[in-house]
């Protein structure tokens with residue numbers, strides 16, 4: 001779900017543009033510059049990387065000259081001719097960047113580019129085989145993007161040596177095995193961790209509390225099991241949490257309410273039980289909360305009315321109840337709320353409460369919630385453009401939008 005936020009591809013395309021324009025300049029105007037040529041070890045590593053690519057339909061790895069620092073697409077060097085960035089380069093035709101792919105495996109020689117800070121081979125779609133554990137030697141690496149490929153095997157334990165890593169995206173591959181989260185404990189600068197869309201399994205250990213710099217934590221669509229550790233409450237910088245589509249059990253930890261920077265919370269499609277903790281009221285920055293398709297029970301906590309930034313609440317298909325008006329009535333304070341989905345919950349509402357009209361909702365889904373009574377007149381003139389009241393005991397079933 002964070003895919004839209006992952007800045008990699010846009011950033012990378014911009015980077016590729018800048019690089020390529022820069023390179024045309026340096027090639028034509030400054031053909032004999034002062035900076036040294038690409039270091040032979042770096043060059044050997046890049047050539048080995050190239051030799052492991054079996055199919056390069058856009059000919060991105062075409063090498064026009066011998067100096068990798070000057071005219072190789074996607075390569076950036078420091079002043080002493082050491083390669084610092086290796087990024088997936090786009091294909092330019094008439095100033096447009098086209099999507100592309102590359103088949104092959106990842107060369108362990110890449111680990112010899114010892115000054116490397118950025119390795120972005122994301123979205124090449126067809127890089128296969130294991131992630132070479134040698135990459136763990138790249139202790140200067142700050143950005144590692146290998147997402148959207150077909151990489152298999154497990155996350156190398158040697159990654160514990162990537163002390164300077166800030167962003168790690170391995171999402172949308174075929175990685176498997178239990179994740180030794182302990183390898184991330186030494187990565188104290190890690191702010192973005194994306195492991196979604198793999199076949200990773202095992203529990204989320206309480207030691208994740210050591211990932212103090214994390215702002216984005218996305219492990220959705222894997223096979224993670226066990227409960228969400230209470231220690232998650234120590235990750236005060238968290239902004240986006242996506243644990244959806246796993247096999248998580250147990251309760252939503254009370255401590256989650258301490259995450260005052262949290263903007264997105266996606267825990268849907270798990271097997272979470274218990275009630276929504278009252279502490280949730282501490283999530284003052286929360287805009288979107290998706291808890292659907294779990295086994296949550298109990299009353300929707302009155303404190304939900306304190307989520308002052310909330311725009312979208314999706315609690316569909318749980319076993320939540322909402323006593324009226326004392327509890328659910330607090331929702332009427334959520335003036336920024338645009339979307340409310342409580343469908344497939346035994347809410348126990350006798351009728352559609354009139355205070356719903358104060359909510360300025362765009363989307364209201366209350367299908368299969370045991371509603372009874374008459375359709376309120378205000379519905380016709382409300383701001384709601386997506387409304388589902390189906391499968392209820394209303395005198396007139398209706399589905400609009």
Ligand SMILES: *[C@@H]1O[C@H](CO)[C@@H](O)[C@H](O)[C@H]1NC(C)=O
Nearest residue numbers: 076077078084085117118143
């Ligand atoms: C390498 O990439 C980093 C990425 O974040 C960027 O800040 C830096 O300017 C790049 N270096 C060069 C020499 O292009």
Ligand SMILES: *[C@@H]1O[C@H](CO)[C@@H](O)[C@H](O)[C@H]1NC(C)=O
Nearest residue numbers: 041044045108109111112134
């Ligand atoms: C670079 O890395 C590979 C594989 O990890 C290794 O076999 C090779 O000897 C290294 N050194 C040089 C100078 O290329």
